[in-house]
Amino acid sequence: MDSVYSPQQIEAKWYQYWLDNKFFHSEPDGREPYTIVIPPPNVTGVLHMGHMLNNTIQDILVRRARMTGKNACWVPGTDHASIATEAKVVGKLAEQGIKKTDLTREQFLEHAWDWTREHGGIILKQLRRLGASCDWDRTGFTMDEQRSASVIRVFCDLYDKGLIYRGVRMVNWDPKALTALSDEEVVFQEHHGKLYYLRYKVEGEDSYAIVATTRPETIMGDTAMCINPNNPKTAWLKGKRVIVPLVGRVIPVIEDDYVDIEFGTGCLKVTPAHDVNDYMLGEKYNLPSIDIFNDNGTLSEAAGLYVGMDRFDCREQIVRDLDAAGLLEKQEDYTNNVGFSERTHVPIEPKLSMQWFLKMEHLAKIALDPVIEDDIRFYPAKYKNTYKHWLENIKDWCISRQLWWGHRIPAYYLPEGGFVVAESAQQALEKAKQQTGNESLTIEDLRQDPDCLDTWFSSWLWPISLFNGILDPGNKEISYYYPTTDLVTGPDIIFFWVARMIMAGYEYEGKMPFRNVYFTGIVRDKLGRKMSKSLGNSPDPIELIDKYGADGVRMGMMLSAPAGNDILFDDALCEQGRNFNNKIWNCFRLIKGWQVADIEQPLYAQLATRWFSSQLARTAAQMEDLFSKYRLSEALMAVYKLFWDEFSAWYLEMIKPQYGSPIDKTTYHLTLSYFDSLLKLLHPFMPFITEELWQNIEPRKTGDTIMLQQLDVYPAADNDLLDAVENLKQVVTAIRNIRQQRNIPQKQQLVLQVVGASIFDEAMSQVITKLSNLSQITVVGQKSANSASFIVTVTEYAVPLDAFINVDDELKKLEADLQYQEGFLATVMKKLANERFVQNAKPEVVVMERKKQADAESRIAALKDSIAAIKTQAK
RNA sequence: GGGCGCUUAGCUCAGCUGGUUUAGAGCGUCUGCCUUACAAGCAGAGGGUCUGCGGUUCGAAUCCGUAAGCGCCCACCA
Numbered sequence A: 001m002d003s004v005y006s007p008q009q010i011e012a013k014w015y016q017y018w019l020d021n022k023f024f025h026s027e028p029d030g031r032e033p034y035t036i037v038i039p040p041p042n043v044t045g046v047l048h049m050g051h052m053l054n055n056t057i058q059d060i061l062v063r064r065a066r067m068t069g070k071n072a073c074w075v076p077g078t079d080h081a082s083i084a085t086e087a088k089v090v091g092k093l094a095e096q097g098i099k100k101t102d103l104t105r106e107q108f109l110e111h112a113w114d115w116t117r118e119h120g121g122i123i124l125k126q127l128r129r130l131g132a133s134c135d136w137d138r139t140g141f142t143m144d145e146q147r148s149a150s151v152i153r154v155f156c157d158l159y160d161k162g163l164i165y166r167g168v169r170m171v172n173w174d175p176k177a178l179t180a181l182s183d184e185e186v187v188f189q190e191h192h193g194k195l196y197y198l199r200y201k202v203e204g205e206d207s208y209a210i211v212a213t214t215r216p217e218t219i220m221g222d223t224a225m226c227i228n229p230n231n232p233k234t235a236w237l238k239g240k241r242v243i244v245p246l247v248g249r250v251i252p253v254i255e256d257d258y259v260d261i262e263f264g265t266g267c268l269k270v271t272p273a274h275d276v277n278d279y280m281l282g283e284k285y286n287l288p289s290i291d292i293f294n295d296n297g298t299l300s301e302a303a304g305l306y307v308g309m310d311r312f313d314c315r316e317q318i319v320r321d322l323d324a325a326g327l328l329e330k331q332e333d334y335t336n337n338v339g340f341s342e343r344t345h346v347p348i349e350p351k352l353s354m355q356w357f358l359k360m361e362h363l364a365k366i367a368l369d370p371v372i373e374d375d376i377r378f379y380p381a382k383y384k385n386t387y388k389h390w391l392e393n394i395k396d397w398c399i400s401r402q403l404w405w406g407h408r409i410p411a412y413y414l415p416e417g418g419f420v421v422a423e424s425a426q427q428a429l430e431k432a433k434q435q436t437g438n439e440s441l442t443i444e445d446l447r448q449d450p451d452c453l454d455t456w457f458s459s460w461l462w463p464i465s466l467f468n469g470i471l472d473p474g475n476k477e478i479s480y481y482y483p484t485t486d487l488v489t490g491p492d493i494i495f496f497w498v499a500r501m502i503m504a505g506y507e508y509e510g511k512m513p514f515r516n517v518y519f520t521g522i523v524r525d526k527l528g529r530k531m532s533k534s535l536g537n538s539p540d541p542i543e544l545i546d547k548y549g550a551d552g553v554r555m556g557m558m559l560s561a562p563a564g565n566d567i568l569f570d571d572a573l574c575e576q577g578r579n580f581n582n583k584i585w586n587c588f589r590l591i592k593g594w595q596v597a598d599i600e601q602p603l604y605a606q607l608a609t610r611w612f613s614s615q616l617a618r619t620a621a622q623m624e625d626l627f628s629k630y631r632l633s634e635a636l637m638a639v640y641k642l643f644w645d646e647f648s649a650w651y652l653e654m655i656k657p658q659y660g661s662p663i664d665k666t667t668y669h670l671t672l673s674y675f676d677s678l679l680k681l682l683h684p685f686m687p688f689i690t691e692e693l694w695q696n697i698e699p700r701k702t703g704d705t706i707m708l709q710q711l712d713v714y715p716a717a718d719n720d721l722l723d724a725v726e727n728l729k730q731v732v733t734a735i736r737n738i739r740q741q742r743n744i745p746q747k748q749q750l751v752l753q754v755v756g757a758s759i760f761d762e763a764m765s766q767v768i769t770k771l772s773n774l775s776q777i778t779v780v781g782q783k784s785a786n787s788a789s790f791i792v793t794v795t796e797y798a799v800p801l802d803a804f805i806n807v808d809d810e811l812k813k814l815e816a817d818l819q820y821q822e823g824f825l826a827t828v829m830k831k832l833a834n835e836r837f838v839q840n841a842k843p844e845v846v847v848m849e850r851k852k853q854a855d856a857e858s859r860i861a862a863l864k865d866s867i868a869a870i871k872t873q874a875k
Numbered sequence B: 001g002g003g004c005g006c007u008u009a010g011c012u013c014a015g016c017u018g019g020u021u022u023a024g025a026g027c028g029u030c031u032g033c034c035u036u037a038c039a040a041g042c043a044g045a046g047g048g049u050c051u052g053c054g055g056u057u058c059g060a061a062u063c064c065g066u067a068a069g070c071g072c073c074c075a076c077c078a
Helices: A007-020 A049-066 A082-095 A105-119 A122-130 A145-160 A216-221 A232-237 A276-285 A311-324 A361-372 A383-392 A425-436 A476-481 A491-508 A541-548 A550-558 A571-593 A603-628 A632-655 A665-682 A687-697 A719-741 A762-772 A807-833 A835-840 A843-874
Strands: A033-037 A071-075 A164-174 A179-181 A186-202 A208-213 A224-227 A241-243 A250-255 A267-270 A328-341 A349-358 A377-379 A411-413 A419-421 A484-489 A514-519 A523-525 A567-569 A750-755 A774-780 A787-792 A795-800
Touching: A007 A122, A007 A550, A007 A687, A033 A049, A033 A476, A049 A071, A049 A122, A049 A484, A049 A523, A049 A541, A049 A550, A049 A632, A082 A105, A122 A541, A122 A550, A145 A164, A145 A419, A164 A328, A179 A349, A186 A216, A186 A267, A186 A311, A208 A216, A208 A267, A216 A311, A224 A232, A224 A276, A267 A276, A276 A349, A311 A328, A361 A383, A361 A491, A377 A383, A383 A491, A411 A425, A419 A425, A484 A491, A491 A514, A541 A550, A541 A571, A550 A567, A550 A571, A550 A632, A550 A687, A571 A632, A571 A665, A571 A687, A603 A632, A603 A665, A603 A719, A603 A762, A632 A665, A632 A762, A665 A687, A719 A750, A719 A762, A719 A787, A719 A795, A750 A762, A762 A774, A787 A807, A787 A843, A807 A835, A807 A843
Parallel strands: A033 A071, A033 A484, A224 A250, A377 A514, A484 A514, A523 A567, A750 A774
Antiparallel strands: A164 A179, A164 A349, A186 A208, A186 A241, A186 A328, A224 A267, A241 A250, A411 A419, A750 A795, A787 A795
């Protein structure tokens, strides 16, 4: 075995082995199920660091669940990502000089499917490099047959329940993707623009009303001016009419206290077609609505002016023209929030249009309580607030998208007007005949709605549709795997996805979709910046795996990822992970390199094995507790320290045979069993190296795997023993420290004197002797002159030094120690001198303080003795 | 403009219902070691008074108030 662990071939080998043996596959059985559905990544996406974190966490949970006797099932899959994918396909076609409008729907979809087949599933392949133990046989896709049929059925069902309606509403329009968006798909960003002050001439007068606006290009859509009836400054405009600059249209001045008296000039231009608030004013006062924009954001015929010009070019031009016409009073810098499309990053245009909506009142109601009452638990819990606030202020969900890539809305329009909603054209025809009484209708007479459904309208069914719970309710799989156990996702999609899955879960299964939600943080670079392509600070996960090994990268991700906290990613973390792999590897080399003899187990090894078994029990219990709280990074740290500090640095040094000597059989086998236990505890975090070494501990049968081993059950830890060894370790450390400070070579054997009585039995003495390279330990009444002394708990120890002693240094150390102890005693005495403390504090607290006092006093006495002794010698 | 969260060693973070020796961990730093498992290592050490202020209490990093800084979410001020 090489002294450096090289993960490359080993990882590929075992992943294939796991696949070949179908270890990831799950079928319902008598065991308790443990289920996770993957947050489906974009089907044509590639793996980024966020996925790495998210999927590492899921794999850790799934592997741990398998090892605790559960029937673990992790279902992978991908999302069709309607807007994103369609945009990519449109872009690719554009490169070939093809416009979407040149193609029929069918032709376009063919291109889209080609694209999906070409790039689809790359990300799932990449997940295998990470070690993800997904049940690949169950891989789903939001647009595969089963999932599509589920979506359509749910649409029809909700329509029949009266929860889906169609209507003209003000929606968020994306002029680049040419579709409506839901409120959640709009991100507000600060925008540094200008506030323009425009002059509206008062009809029949030679005076002007000034309006402040950020969007002068919308004046062609103005159909009123609004003032606050209580504003004295604008009272002179009451009942008058004004003329829209350039346009020349005469519009009324209306009054509404919606207008903020303090803002701008107190006059508001009202453009009902292009502003949500203006729309409401328009409704209230029956104003005409002039839609001056085409779908792509250019000026429409209805604008009358600047027809065909882009909205932002138009803004610049109209400002120039207004200025030239003397109708621009002034302009000033202004910062406001502008809504952008989450996907295409262009400013959203509020637009009146006919869309499909899902009523939220009922669904929000059934989704709120389970989270508030902790039936579904959020980790961290702070997201409960966010969730509550959203549900309590929710608006209807715009579910239609003017796109082709997605699930087509199953609404069919009739020749004579009206429509029917049905799962298939055939069923639609039946309904249409019934509804119209016209038996001669044919399928060709029906025209299906051209729009698609929002991508999230399929994702929200994911935990149900993956087990076919919509099409085949109550089937064996949905009954077994649902509700799923844990959901691991980012807080950024708490509304898009998490909340809506909860709605669908209660609506269609009558039960929660998952019991726990683990919200991960955002992966940032070490300077705290978000990872982005433009900054170039986002490492390629696959390159990282090549460099550090999947186990190393997984550990790097987990070392600093408490639930919900952003992680500041640094290659150095992967390096730490890789180093740990190497440490494990070399421990194994050491143990397997020993010669084993059928000899009696030495006393020191008896102690060491008893002690380590307790140590193992204690850490395993800690880890169980940490896992139950989803504190995975702390669980990892616990086993990291157990392995590195307790097992490698202490235990192995304790039992290590002399060079050239064999180890006794008992200790050897116990050590291998501890190593085996450690590998199991480590396996969920580092699946590859643990499998490799587990397979080499002893000959294994074909089909054996650490993956399916159960965690060991340990007898309760012996706390007295653990404490005693902690004492022992302190003594060893103190002796090593004496060596270090005085430059005493390792090979030089020392004598340890225990002043008074020793608390160490023979076994412990052997261990101390071994670890500190002593020639002997003696119990003395009075320590030797010229010795370095130290105190552990209340026992004083001394190491005679002779030539190595430096009286001044020794004195300095003792005096510093004395000063500390006296300071400490003072704080204790202060408490004890306070009568109210002695009266009010719990008795055990007072007892403890008295113990502190006694201990400190005895240490102070010993220190004073030592100082006095040194001083007399020095004379 | 609301709401929430955070501020503990150089960095990243623990510290649950206030009292287990004048606060812990990992990494980094410093010192000494190429000691036949591992220099991707071994051994040892140093380093914070817990953002400021005020309060409650016998006792506060831990509870309350307040100020400042940072972050997140929500919101139609043109």
